[in-house]
Amino acid sequence: MVNAIYLIDDDASVRESLAFLLSGMQWQVKTYDSVDAFTVAHQGDTALVGCLLLDMRMPGKGGLAWLEEGEWPWPLLPVIIMTGHGTVDACRRAFRNGVFEFFTKPLDADKLIETVGLAFEESKRLLGAWQETSRIKARFELLTAREHEVLNVLMEGLSNKEAAALLSLSPRTVEAHRAAALTKLGVTSLVQAIRDYDKLQSV
Numbered sequence: 001m002v003n004a005i006y007l008i009d010d011d012a013s014v015r016e017s018l019a020f021l022l023s024g025m026q027w028q029v030k031t032y033d034s035v036d037a038f039t040v041a042h043q044g045d046t047a048l049v050g051c052l053l054l055d056m057r058m059p060g061k062g063g064l065a066w067l068e069e070g071e072w073p074w075p076l077l078p079v080i081i082m083t084g085h086g087t088v089d090a091c092r093r094a095f096r097n098g099v100f101e102f103f104t105k106p107l108d109a110d111k112l113i114e115t116v117g118l119a120f121e122e123s124k125r126l127l128g129a130w131q132e133t134s135r136i137k138a139r140f141e142l143l144t145a146r147e148h149e150v151l152n153v154l155m156e157g158l159s160n161k162e163a164a165a166l167l168s169l170s171p172r173t174v175e176a177h178r179a180a181a182l183t184k185l186g187v188t189s190l191v192q193a194i195r196d197y198d199k200l201q202s203v
Contacts, residue, residue, distance in 0.1 A: 077123060
């Protein structure tokens, strides 16, 4: 996955000047004249990394209204809002919807470059967490229904003997399912399994 700056602004001169500025930092810049143009280009591509430079007000669908529509499809892509009409209310709405930073035009070039660099770092962190969660989820999906059942009971704090009585199994069978589950999860202890399970629940 390659970091890229996805720039959405209906003003061609803004797109051209920002693309020139940011590409001068050896960053890949992709420009779009509308929200619809971006969504058509990247529909279903939820793993975009880098950052999104988004104009708040545009003909048709504006950037802030787009963010407020519902669940954001690009969770690894920090959003930097740009606007020529900044208000306190707009700023609050933006941050309430998870915006990484909020700029009022005309943009401070040095500050923008610094912020894009920080957004790239945040995207990298989000990608690492997403990859880790995906790895854990895939391992849990390897468990059989019985292994899931045994593991869930053990994670509640029951002993092998107590789990066996609750599930009408022998302690030896519980131990076998426990061992198989831990092997599939790639962990060596129940504590590690609980830690990984909690990571999935926090997503």
